[in-house]
Amino acid sequence: MSICSVKYLKDEDFIKKFGKRLKQVRESEGLSQEQLSLLTEVSQSQIARTELGQINTSISHVATYAKFLKVDAKDLFDFSKIS
Amino acid sequence: MSICSVKYLKDEDFIKKFGKRLKQVRESEGLSQEQLSLLTEVSQSQIARTELGQINTSISHVATYAKFLKVDAKDLFDFSKIS
Numbered sequence: 001m002s003i004c005s006v007k008y009l010k011d012e013d014f015i016k017k018f019g020k021r022l023k024q025v026r027e028s029e030g031l032s033q034e035q036l037s038l039l040t041e042v043s044q045s046q047i048a049r050t051e052l053g054q055i056n057t058s059i060s061h062v063a064t065y066a067k068f069l070k071v072d073a074k075d076l077f078d079f080s081k082i083s
Numbered sequence: 084m085s086i087c088s089v090k091y092l093k094d095e096d097f098i099k100k101f102g103k104r105l106k107q108v109r110e111s112e113g114l115s116q117e118q119l120s121l122l123t124e125v126s127q128s129q130i131a132r133t134e135l136g137q138i139n140t141s142i143s144h145v146a147t148y149a150k151f152l153k154v155d156a157k158d159l160f161d162f163s164k165i166s
Binding site for chain 1: 093094097098101124139140141142143145146147150155156157158160161
């Protein structure tokens with residue numbers, strides 16, 4: 001592979017951190033994945049896979065999660081709070 | 084359309100705010116869209132459309148933009164700073 005063929009690559013580490021933080025905030029709100037799914041109209045499997053870092057989710061999904069978790073979207077990117 | 088068919092909807096307002104904030108941070112770093120494109124390997128047209136709120140970008144793209152704009156990803160969601 002030539003170095004010239006290097007293109008934008010997914011940041012797997014970032015995606016995993018986002019998933020961990022999403023799970024942390026969801027649990028701190030006392031919600032199950034199923035409850036968050038019912039609130040957001042996003043399927044439970046999609047939420048589960050996002051929390052596991054298996055889905056490179058969209059910013060609109062971030063907005064939806066933040067809305068129903070009652071946090072600011074930027075708080076979902078505060079990875080310094082991941083335990 | 085029955086209310087039962089309502090599903091997850093894109094948050095267009097949020098996507099537009101993200102685009103405005105991305106543009107603001109890019110300009111504050113003194114970078115053109117072309118320069119950011121060269122750094123990130125994301126096409127200039129995709130960056131332009133993201134800044135216009137026409138693309139519901141992924142969190143991995145957010146990570147890439149943040150990295151090359153030298154800000155924390157959460158700063159790109161600090162919409163209180165949009166002028």
